[in-house]
Amino acid sequence: xASTHSGSWDAAATLAARVVRAARAATGLDLAPEEALLRRxxxxxxxxxxxxxxxxxxxxxxxxxxxxxxxxVRELDVRGLAAPAQIAGPGFINFRLDxxxxxGALAATSSDPHLGAAADHAPRRVVVDYSAPNIAKEMHVGxxxxxxxxxxxxxxxxxxxxxxxxxxxxxxxxxxFGMLIEELDxxxxxxxxxxxxxxxxxxxxxxxxxxxxxFASRARERVxxxxxxxxxxxxxxxxxxxxxxxxxxxVYGLLDVALTPADMAGESSYNDxxxxxxxxxxxxxxxxxxxxxxxxxxxxxxxRDGAPMALIVRKSDGGYGYATTDLAAIRHRVGALGAQRLLxxxxxxxxxxxxxxxxxxxxxxxxxxxxxxxxxxxxSVLGEDGKVLRSRAGESVKLVDLLHEAITRAGDAIVxxxxxxxxxxxxxxxxxxxxxxxxxxxRVSDYVFSFERMLALDxxxxxxxxxxxxxxxxxxxxxxxxxVAADDADHLLREQHERALGLALLGxxxxxxxxxxxxxxxxxxxxxxxxxxxxxxxxxxxxxLTAGEPRLRAPRLRLTSHTAAVLRTGLDLLGIGAPERL
RNA sequence: GCCCCAGUAGCUCAGUGGACAGAGCGACCGCCUCCUAAGCGGUAGGCCGCAGGUUCGACUCCUGCCUGGGGCACCA
Numbered sequence: 001x002a003s004t005h006s007g008s009w010d011a012a013a014t015l016a017a018r019v020v021r022a023a024r025a026a027t028g029l030d031l032a033p034e035e036a037l038l039r040r041x042x043x044x045x046x047x048x049x050x051x052x053x054x055x056x057x058x059x060x061x062x063x064x065x066x067x068x069x070x071x072x073v074r075e076l077d078v079r080g081l082a083a084p085a086q087i088a089g090p091g092f093i094n095f096r097l098d099x100x101x102x103x104g105a106l107a108a109t110s111s112d113p114h115l116g117a118a119a120d121h122a123p124r125r126v127v128v129d130y131s132a133p134n135i136a137k138e139m140h141v142g143x144x145x146x147x148x149x150x151x152x153x154x155x156x157x158x159x160x161x162x163x164x165x166x167x168x169x170x171x172x173x174x175x176x177f178g179m180l181i182e183e184l185d186x187x188x189x190x191x192x193x194x195x196x197x198x199x200x201x202x203x204x205x206x207x208x209x210x211x212x213x214x215f216a217s218r219a220r221e222r223v224x225x226x227x228x229x230x231x232x233x234x235x236x237x238x239x240x241x242x243x244x245x246x247x248x249x250x251v252y253g254l255l256d257v258a259l260t261p262a263d264m265a266g267e268s269s270y271n272d273x274x275x276x277x278x279x280x281x282x283x284x285x286x287x288x289x290x291x292x293x294x295x296x297x298x299x300x301x302x303x304r305d306g307a308p309m310a311l312i313v314r315k316s317d318g319g320y321g322y323a324t325t326d327l328a329a330i331r332h333r334v335g336a337l338g339a340q341r342l343l344x345x346x347x348x349x350x351x352x353x354x355x356x357x358x359x360x361x362x363x364x365x366x367x368x369x370x371x372x373x374x375x376x377x378x379x380s381v382l383g384e385d386g387k388v389l390r391s392r393a394g395e396s397v398k399l400v401d402l403l404h405e406a407i408t409r410a411g412d413a414i415v416x417x418x419x420x421x422x423x424x425x426x427x428x429x430x431x432x433x434x435x436x437x438x439x440x441x442x443r444v445s446d447y448v449f450s451f452e453r454m455l456a457l458d459x460x461x462x463x464x465x466x467x468x469x470x471x472x473x474x475x476x477x478x479x480x481x482x483x484v485a486a487d488d489a490d491h492l493l494r495e496q497h498e499r500a501l502g503l504a505l506l507g508x509x510x511x512x513x514x515x516x517x518x519x520x521x522x523x524x525x526x527x528x529x530x531x532x533x534x535x536x537x538x539x540x541x542x543x544x545l546t547a548g549e550p551r552l553r554a555p556r557l558r559l560t561s562h563t564a565a566v567l568r569t570g571l572d573l574l575g576i577g578a579p580e581r582l
Numbered sequence: 583g584c585c586c587c588a589g590u591a592g593c594u595c596a597g598u599g600g601a602c603a604g605a606g607c608g609a610c611c612g613c614c615u616c617c618u619a620a621g622c623g624g625u626a627g628g629c630c631g632c633a634g635g636u637u638c639g640a641c642u643c644c645u646g647c648c649u650g651g652g653g654c655a656c657c658a
Contacts, residue, residue, distance in 0.1 A: 039598065052600055055638065065638075089601055090638070134658085171658065267658085293656055302584065304654050315656040322658045351586060352653050379587075379651085386650070417620070429620090441595055445588060446651060452607095453594065457620060459606040460595085467620050475617050514598095526596065529605080540613095540622050560617095582620070 009105040009116055010510055011503075012038050012049055014081060015095055019051045022075035026068070027061060047086070047094035048503060054091035065091035099493045102502050109506065110562040115569055116509030118160035121516065125163040127333045128154045130345035131259055134171035135244040135266075136180050138199045139251050139399040141449055142347075142389060145378045148438050148575065150345035151257045152521040153376065155573045160516055165337055168259050169329065170248075172241055172266035178223035179209040179216075181236045186215075195243050199398070227319075241266075247400075254403045255431060256575060270328035274320040277327050278313050284364050292316030298359035301352070311356045323357060330361045334371055341372045343519070348377040348444060376519050379446035389449060402454070406430035409455050428577035429463060430455070435576055436462035440525035460529055462576050465567055468532035468539075470582040472564040475544050476557070477580070484561040492555040497538040501559055504534040508566050512573070521574060528570040535563045 008014060016036040023031055037056065041047025054069035061068070069091040076085055076093075081101050086094040109116035130150020133139045139147075150166075158164045183205035195201050208215045225233040245261060252259050278294060281287045286296050295310035303309040313324045333339045344354055354375045361367040380388045389397075410430030414422050437454040441447065457463045476484065493499040511527035514520075544560055547553040568578040 034598095037598090037600085039600080042601070045601070050600085055600075059638070092601070174658070176657085291655080295655080302654080304584065306584070310655055312656050317656080319656085321656060323656095325658090347652095348587065349652055350658090353658095377587085382651075388651075413620075417618095445595090447594085450594085456594095456607080459620095461606085461620090463620055464606090467618080471618060471621085478617065522596080526605090529596095533605090536621065537623095539617080543617070545617050582618075 008119075009109050009506065010119070011081075011097055011101075011105070011506060012040075012510065015049055015051070015078070018076060018078055018081070019053065019072065019093070022072045022077070023053060023057065025075040026071040027057065029057070041094055045088060045092075045094060046096060047088075047092075048082075048097045049095045051085075051093040051095070052091075054087075054093060058091065069093050097503070099499065102493060102499070102506065105506050106502050106558070106562060109509065110558070110565065114159070114509070114512075115566055116506065117512035118516075119509065121160045121162075121513070123161040123163060124340040125165065125338050126157055126341040126343060127165045127167055127337060127339040128157070128343045128345065129167045129169050129329075130154070130343075131257070132169045132171065132346070133244075133248055135241050136176075136198055136202050137244075138197075139248065140389070141381050141397050141399060141402060144399055144402075144434070145381065145438055145443075146345045146347070147252075147255065147257055147259075148435050149376065149378055149443060149521060150343075151255075151259075151575050152435075152439055152524075152573065153343065153345065153515075153519055155575060156512065156515050156521070156524070159573055160512065162341075165333075165339065166259060166263040167265045167329075167333065168263045170264055170266035172244075173268040173271065173325075175223050177226055177237055177240070178221070179205045179219035180240060181222050181226070181233060182215060182219045183208060184236055184240065194246070198244065198247055251399050251403070254400070254407075254427070255435070256577070265329070265332075267322070267325045270325050270332070273328040273331070274324045277324055277331065278320075281313060281327075281360075281364055286360065286363055287313070296360045296363075298356050298363065300359070301356055309356070311360055323353070323360075326354075326357045327361060327364075327366070330357070330373070331366050334366060334368070340370065341374070342367075343374055343376050345376045345378070348379055351375060351377055374519070376443070378443040382446050382448045384448065386448070397449070397451075402451075403431060403434065405451070406434045406455050410457065413457055425579055425582070428579050429457070429466065429582070432462035432466060432571075432576040433457060435574065436465075436525065439521045439574055440529075442522055443520060462571070462574075463582075465528050465532045465571060466576075466578060467582050468535050469564055469567040469571070469578045470580060471539060472535065472560045472567070473580045475560050476564060478545055479557055484557050492551065495538075495542055497534070497541050498556070498559060501531075501534040501538045501563065504531045505559070505562050505566055507531075508570065511570075515573075524570060524573060528567060528574075531563065531566055531570075535560075535567075 013033065016033040016038040019036040019038065020031045020033055023029060035053060037052035039050055039052060041050040054072060055065045058065035058068045066087060069087045073085045073087060073093060078085065078095065082095045082097045088094055128150055131143060131147040133143050154164045154166055183201065209219055222233060226237055281296060288295050288297060290310060293312045293316045294314040295312050297308040297310055301309035311323050312321055315321055330342065333342055346354065358367065358373045367373055383389050407426050407430040410433065411421060411423065411426035414426055433456065434454050493502050507527055511524055514523045542556055544553065544556040547556060571578045
């Protein structure tokens, strides 16, 4: 019976443990596994992995690195795992895994539901705050990043066993609702009670507000009425919220993002907790009046004058701003929801604000020891001019339009290839392309918005991964049910491309675990691309069904099946579909 | 002014202190009587923003500078 502890099939971790043991025998030093400095080796040197500890250790001990490497290698036992280690260059210790070990690892991980991931993950309850569109505004490309990144992280964390609670911190409160409700009253609902274009509606309201003093003053009175809970005003506000939710649901549906009304926790939901937040801060002795406002001055933040920077928790007019709402949300998430980890998938521009909020929540005791709060920051979407695309300018691309364009283009490509339209496939391909374009590069860097780039279907795109998966799926279909039996037949890795693919497949667990620790979905994208590349090369040079001999065919089918599982699962973690045919 | 983030091939981007810095797009040259050519193989293309420093070894760490983006009190 193979070990159910899939971590033991992490080649790098296993080698690191053995290297550290050998180093201890050779030097008497007790090293942590990371100190083995185990890295992937270069194909150029025929090494699957390399340990780089001899050089740094030699310096610490005042010894010759190659001689030390040799001593470590003498103490090293990698039987059953790899060929005897080779020393190269200034003291690199190179490893080449045994084919039999790779075969065993593949057999074990391919039958593991997690495909080798999450072996020793301690599950936690994690709140992921993402998407956060604004009521009465269209979702635009700026919301795409938070929605897609947050969704991918939620999927990955659920996959490894965390109890993930999504929280959609919708912007459903604020002074702008005065003018919006007045606009609603003036222009009325359309016959079906729908607003076809939220942005146009918003702009019309703003134009009235700026041009018509009477309208503006009615709008201000509306804000007061809204806050005071006037029934008619509240009813209008609720209609506006409901109508906006309908728009969001369309986008979430297109994106296949599982955010539902149940995950909505808008700013307004914290309204009745805001006075309590301020009181609690006061009794904790954290509150200071300043220029009529009530402020917290968390440690370590300076403003432009070099003075301590204020986090305003109650404005001079008695109202509350978003800082107070964010603090109330933390209390709710830790207190009522029982979160052990809080993730904020929010633009990098909010960094300072969030850190001030975290610092204040720590000082107030709402973020207890052991509860983590992390800003999962992402860069801005820039226009061609290099400036941030702002919804306020009204010129940014509506998400719904971008997504439809993506689907249309994918549909055209499908017709051009096959001559047959396939709407469902066009969606899977088009939406996947948009998502992958966003997920596949590092979160924190800004990027210039490009239709062409987001909708590309060649090269390192989701389509490449889907195509590799579809090819594998086709082969498996042709092979028929039961062709890939999970029996004890060894994988044969006689061809270079078979072996490379096998090694790549073993990287799934480490890749997923890496995303869990770094919260960087692009690591998974890069990994899946490597798998697809390895499979494509294998596919070209190794006939599978046409291999003739069963002893070649069976192991190749197994690799194919394993590849399909890794690609399907990996794409699913990114929120991208893996069709059976393309 | 202070703080944060980023600068890598023509373009878009990967890159865990390690060996000759990698992909995709674009360019050029090849490969479909054979499981999907949305593919595969190859060629060209690099003062890793600049200058110092630490190190046996720096795209990676430190300091300074340059360029771009962002933040710095009652919008969220």
